[in-house]
Every structure is written in structure tokens, then in C-alpha cells.
Amino acid sequence: MFYYKIHESHAGYLLAACDKDVCGKTLKSKDMEFFVNPRFYRDKSATKAGMKKIFRVASAANLVGKDIINLAIELNAVDKDSIIKIQGVPHAQIVVVSV
Numbered sequence: 001m002f003y004y005k006i007h008e009s010h011a012g013y014l015l016a017a018c019d020k021d022v023c024g025k026t027l028k029s030k031d032m033e034f035f036v037n038p039r040f041y042r043d044k045s046a047t048k049a050g051m052k053k054i055f056r057v058a059s060a061a062n063l064v065g066k067d068i069i070n071l072a073i074e075l076n077a078v079d080k081d082s083i084i085k086i087q088g089v090p091h092a093q094i095v096v097v098s099v
Contacts, residue, residue, distance in 0.1 A: 005043035012059025019065025
């Protein structure tokens with residue numbers, strides 16, 4: 001299961017999504033500290049099938065967690081080289097560019 005929130009702006013829809021087990025946690029590495037803020041990531045919850053539909057409307061995404069990142073890879077939404085790990089937890093940001 002995943003938590004997600006869609007943030008609407010003039011530029012489109014930003015999908016903030018994370019694995020349920022990392023929401024509310026602070027991830028630390030040598031160089032940074034990252035709080036997976038429930039106010040940013042948690043509005044609704046969805047299954048894998050539900051998230052597949054939600055990805056279609058996003059013009060950008062901010063993703064945290066092993067399962068949501070694996071889903072994004074499965075959907076060809078993120079390149080493996082653009083994923084960073086913070087305290088062993090994968091994180092990626094995606095921007096869909098249309099020309």
C-alpha cells in the first residue's frame with residue numbers, strides 16, 4: 001500500500017507518493033536529513049493497481065520508498081540512474097517534459 005497526495009499548480013499535477021512504512025520517518029545519511037512529511041505525502045492511500053492509474057495524470061512526481069520506486073521503474077517513469085538512497089531508502093523526482 002501507498003500514501004499519495006496530488007498537488008495542483010499552474011504547471012500541472014505533482015504526485016507525491018511514498019510507501020506507507022516510510023511516511024512520517026526521518027531518513028538520515030552522511031550528507032542530509034530527509035523528513036517524509038505526512039502533510040506532503042499522505043492524503044489518500046492506494047494499491048499498486050490504483051497507483052498505476054494515478055501515475056497517468058502526473059506531470060511531475062516525488063517518490064520515496066522501495067515499492068513505489070519499483071512501480072515507477074516498472075512503468076518506465078523513472079530511470080534507475082536518477083534514484084538516490086537516503087538511509088537505504090530509495091528516492092526519486094520525476095518531471096514529464098512534453099515538447
